[in-house]
Amino acid sequence: xxxxxxxxxxxxxxxxxxxxxxxxxxxxxxxxxxxxxxxxxxxxxxxxxxxxxxxxxxxxxxxxxxxxxxxxxxxxxxxxxxxxxxxxxxxxxxxxxxxxxxxxxxxxxxxxx
Amino acid sequence: xxxxxxxxxxxxxxxxxxxxxxxxxxxxxxxxxxxxxxxxxxxxxxxxxxxxxxxxxxxxxxxxxxxxxxxxxxxxxxxxxxxxxxxxxxxxxxxxxxxxxxxxxxxxxx
Numbered sequence: 001x002x003x004x005x006x007x008x009x010x011x012x013x014x015x016x017x018x019x020x021x022x023x024x025x026x027x028x029x030x031x032x033x034x035x036x037x038x039x040x041x042x043x044x045x046x047x048x049x050x051x052x053x054x055x056x057x058x059x060x061x062x063x064x065x066x067x068x069x070x071x072x073x074x075x076x077x078x079x080x081x082x083x084x085x086x087x088x089x090x091x092x093x094x095x096x097x098x099x100x101x102x103x104x105x106x107x108x109x110x111x112x113x
Numbered sequence: 114x115x116x117x118x119x120x121x122x123x124x125x126x127x128x129x130x131x132x133x134x135x136x137x138x139x140x141x142x143x144x145x146x147x148x149x150x151x152x153x154x155x156x157x158x159x160x161x162x163x164x165x166x167x168x169x170x171x172x173x174x175x176x177x178x179x180x181x182x183x184x185x186x187x188x189x190x191x192x193x194x195x196x197x198x199x200x201x202x203x204x205x206x207x208x209x210x211x212x213x214x215x216x217x218x219x220x221x222x223x
Contacts, residue, residue: 045201047212059210095157099212100148103157
C-alpha cells in the first residue's frame with residue numbers, strides 16, 4: 001500500500017526554523033519528482049517546492065525562495081523541507097506529494113509569537 | 114506566481130451532471146494538461162485524473178476529464194452526496210518552472 005507520512009510540524013516563533021520530513025513507502029520513490037504543497041487554514045492549495053528524481057534539480061515558489069530548502073534521500077525513501085526565517089504567512093498544513101501521484105496526510109506548521 | 118482559474122462554486126442536482134472548468138495558458142494547461150484533485154473537509158487531496166485525462170485505479174467511472182486548448186474540464190455524472198467536496202486543478206508551468214494550482218471549486222449536490 002502506498003504511504004507518505006509527514007512529520008516535523010509544530011508551533012514556531014516568527015524568524016524560527018523547522019525541518020519537515022516525509023517517509024515514502026509502497027511505490028518506486030525514484031520514479032517521481034517530489035513536491036511540498038501547503039494549504040493555509042480555509043484556503044486553497046499552494047505549491048511550495050519540488051525536487052527531481054535524483055535530487056539534482058530543485059525549484060521554489062517566489063514566496064519561499066531563499067528561505068526554504070528541499071532535499072531527498074533516495075536510499076531511505078525520504079523527502080525533506082528545511083524552513084528558515086519563518087513568517088506568520090507560512091502557517092499552513094504542509095503536504096508531501098508527487099502531485100499526480102501519492103499525497104501524504106499533511107503536517108501542520110504554525111508560526112506565531 | 115500566477116494560478117489557474119476555476120469558478121468558486123458549482124452546484125448540481127442529485128443524479129444530475131456537473132462540469133467543472135480550469136483555465137490556464139499555453140505554458141501550463143495548454144501545454145501538458147491538468148491534474149484534477151478532490152478534497153473533502155479535513156482530509157488530504159486525492160487524485161481524480163492525470164494530465165493525460167486517465168483515471169487512477171479505484172476512481173469512479175462517473176468522472177471524466179478532458180481538455181480543449183487552455184481549458185481543462187472535469188465532468189461528474191450521476192451526482193451523489195459524497196461528490197460534495199472541493200475540487201482543484203493543477204498543472205506544471207514551463208514558463209514559471211513551477212506547479213500552479215487553481216483556487217478550487219466547491220461542488221454542492223442539491
